[in-house]
Amino acid sequence: MNGNTPYAGLPGETAAGQRAAADIPDLSRTQKRTLHRDVSRIAARTREYLPNEYVVDANVSTSATGPQVTVAVRPPVGHAVSAGFSPDLEDRSEELITADERDEVARGLAASAALQVKQAIGSNVTPTAK
Numbered sequence: 001m002n003g004n005t006p007y008a009g010l011p012g013e014t015a016a017g018q019r020a021a022a023d024i025p026d027l028s029r030t031q032k033r034t035l036h037r038d039v040s041r042i043a044a045r046t047r048e049y050l051p052n053e054y055v056v057d058a059n060v061s062t063s064a065t066g067p068q069v070t071v072a073v074r075p076p077v078g079h080a081v082s083a084g085f086s087p088d089l090e091d092r093s094e095e096l097i098t099a100d101e102r103d104e105v106a107r108g109l110a111a112s113a114a115l116q117v118k119q120a121i122g123s124n125v126t127p128t129a130k
Contacts, residue, residue: 027067027089031089031096032060034095034096035060035067035069035087035096035097036060038069038087038095038096038097038102039058039059039060039069039071039097040058041102042058042069042071042097042102042105042106043056043057043058043071045102045103045106046071046073046105046106046109046110048106049106049107049110050073050110050113050114053075053076054073054074054075054076054113055073055074056071056072056073056074056109057071057072057074058070058071058072059071059072063086065086066086066089067086067087067089068084068085068086069084069085069086069087069097070082070083070084071083071084071105071106071109072109073109073110073112073113075113075114075116075117075120076117077116077117077120077121078113078116078117078119078120079116079120080116081109081112081113081116082109083105083108083109085105
C-alpha cells in the first residue's frame, strides 16, 4: 500500500515522506540577494514604526516548499509576534516582495506588537496626566 502513495519516496533517491529535490524551487544568486534585501527592508520599516525597546529580526530559510521569509518582533513585555510567508518565485520582476506587501507586513507586525504590550499591561498602569 505504501508504494502507491506520493509519500512513499523513490527507492535510492528520496526518503519516504520527503519531497524530491526537483520539486523544491531553487533560487539564483540574484534572487537570494533580492529576497534578503526585501526582508531587510521589512524589518527596517517595522523598526521605524516602533520605539527602540522593541527587537525586530528577520530570517530567510528554506522549507520543504521553497524559500520561507520570517520577520519577528519581540516587544518589551508580552508575547513575540511574527509574520512568515513564501514569496512568489514565478514572478520574474525586479522585486520578489513588492513595496505594498513590505509596508503591509511592517504595519501589521508593528500593530500586533503594540497590541501585545497593551494586553500585557492591561489597566494596571496609572495615567501620569489627564
